[in-house]
Amino acid sequence: MLRICRVLCSRAGPSPGGWQPLSFDGGAFHLKGTGELTRALLVLRLCAWPPLVTHGLALQAWSQRLLGSRLSGALLRASIYGQFVAGETAEEVRGCVLQLQNLGLRPLLAVPTEEEPDSAVKTGEAWYEGNLSAMLRCVDLSRGLLETPDPTGTALMQLKMTALMSTRLCKQLTSWVRRPGDSLELSPERLAEAMDSGQDLRVSCLNTEQTRHLQASLSRLHRVVQHARAQHVRLLVDAEYTSLNPALSLLVAALATRWNSSGEGGPWVWNTYQAYLKDTYERLRRDAEAADRAGLAFGVKLVRGAYLDKEREMARLQETEDPTQPDYEATSQSYSRCLELMLTQVSHRGPMCHLMVASHNEDSVRQATKRMWELGIPPDGPVCFGQLLGMCDHVSLALGQAGYAVYKSIPYGSLEEVIPYLIRRAQENRSVLRGARREQELLSQELRRRLLGGRAMELRA
Template sequence: MWSFPRWLRSGASLSAGAWTRSLSCRAFAHGSQAALSFSDGKAFRLKSGWEVVRGLLIFRLCSVPRLVRNSEKLLSVSRRLLGRRLFEWGMRGSVYGQFVAGETLPEIQDCMERLARLGIRPMLAVPIEEDLGEGKSGERWYEQNEEVMMKCVDLSAAGGDRPMMQLKITAMMSADLCKILSTCLSDPTQRAQLSPQRMVSIMEGQGSALPFLSDQQNQHLQTSVRRLSRVGKHAKANGVRVLVDAEYTYMNPALSLVTMAMMAQCNTDEPWIWNTYQCYLKDSYKNLTKDLDTAQRLGLCFGVKLVRGAYMDKERKLAKEKGYSDPIQPDWTATNTSYQRSLDKLLDLIGQGGQRYNLIIASHNEESVLHAVRRTAELGVDRSSGAVCFGQLLGMCDHVSLTLGQAGYLVYKSIPYGSVDSVLPYLVRRAQENQSVLQGIRKERDLLRRELSRRLLGRS
């Protein structure tokens, strides 16, 4: 009976354990950090043949800007022509299968176990978010999302040592309210009433209504922050670190305020709640410094997810339409400078303060990763302590993730999960917002092509 070729069924000429020993002996026999390389492609020997073929095909498609820009329309037409069942089968074998853990508990657990065998940790992400004008009638939708997030905490807790998960505030609080609060924070007379301590008192049912909000808005604020408080406390009780995602600039001040209040409740001894800073924004370093000062003043531990950012086109379009100053850095060089400035500040703090400060370098940029590797070595930060770790998206930048994981660094994959219907809109938005990242996957695509050729030719 016909069967898949051996290279497609297994693919790896080295087992994960053998490859770990090989890399460790080769790169770190003399304690040399400089030996860490993302260019030889040998980490891809850990992938199955099917994963190599699928990744190569999808990356070729993702590197065509016109396809990415029109992906939502193309997917809609494909679904209409193929029907739901055939369309979902195709998605599971391609885009969904590349970037999503799955829908059912066994599928998600299988993904987490496969990553663990490769030295990579899961960071689960429920792809639920809300934008302006999408507010739901009543609280039921947000309540359902609280249940989903609680289950995500439980699933993350079972995913191994030092588990993490991602959280979007707008899954449990109206984006419209977040924008209103952000506007209030820009007004000195109202900002004084929007301190983290005031939010904590509202979370604990002791705070009074805010005078500049309507009765309905105050009611939604109270129920929302209490939802978030319950999720944060549940995560801390189960040993799960919650990384709160940043979103658009018109709501980020409110998100940071609520996140700091969650920190005030949970981060007294360890950084269980983390905030995200988008270094492609001109004021990211200023905001990071301000929040660090607030955390120090309140005696809190502080966790940071450091990213470059993903909403550039929409942010610039909105600034032009509304007539305000463009919030985005002028060019890629300025963004990289901003990223390294924040990175160095946090690494220095970790070098001095140990476990009171934690950082995940959520980047696909090899220079940033290698810089962090060098600096942590110079500062004497233990790579296995968890104070500094690395993160990339599931299905992308695997040559970096696999190499770091096999070398003993803590590296996480951001793993969305859910049904095809619920996840595809999220993937489309992320693809359109991250076109610069997708166009930069040429190296990974070339490494996959080289690995495929090696297997076809039977080379060792």
């Protein structure tokens, strides 16, 4: 059946046999052990409890005081950390990834480091330089996790730009980019040239200290991409808040100018587009057309978005227009339009255009697989799928077993590094956690089936 599915999906157009949608009924859970399923059910139920998400950091501190660091850490490792994190050491990460590979899934490593907007200022450049070292190690680890060397670049890795440059500088650049006419001083071509040459960059909107930090940040970004390209690892840049995204997109465009040319072998730097923002479809369309005109490869990670509550609150406080879609239905329609746009781009441009359908929504995944079949896009080609480690396994496993390229976003690191990161992600993804009810139901059904099946065998014996 798997061979038949691959043949059908790799043809130049839809087969005469008709479209057969994938089933996300939890049937692929048979690939996982009972202990894994039990932990997943308990953790997902905990994470759907609003007080735990809202007061997660305070509860962690209280647990450490009451139980001690050792016992508190052991409980976290057996529950939330064990569910959503690959481990702390390279060997633990490799063990987690090997399990995923045995299930037909691939790793998308993420260094759990970032600078929150308006947070306390970090101590000089040392903090960002330390993050640069962590990113370079992540590139090496991503490459080392491949079973065999693959120069085509199936190894992917997430990149958080605010781990390498100040959010305050990003806000300053965003304000400048949004001013009509003035943005020409910060063209992607000029920034790309500064990255390549290492020459001093003069920007009139920045003071001496900010200019120095921009220069250092450009150097860090250039070093990460240069190393990733040498190791055949593609970088997926995370989107963040609307106050930062224009600056981040400018930097992605600069990196793309340098590293996404046709002779480089496809896009090595991808940007993330958030469908819950009102202007996303138009930005995506313009960027796709601009890349095509320039002869650049184009890489996109398409997400619904995670900063809804904070974006709305920020707009209310600043008395500006809410940048987000009015409701979930509107966001889903936006995602569907963006998905159709990108799949059409892939069908026209082939390997010069890559897409990650990063979604936990079954309807979006079904739309993607159906349109891939109709457009003749092979399941293991320039379109892949992405979900979080420890979540949406009923979708990930079904896709993987059908031959699609599926990546699980995998944070790794110590408890001290990862737990605050996980709590921030949970706060940003409340709707995803609440929407995991169906997964909980499927997990419960599978566990009941195993329990009742075991009892039936005992009775027959």
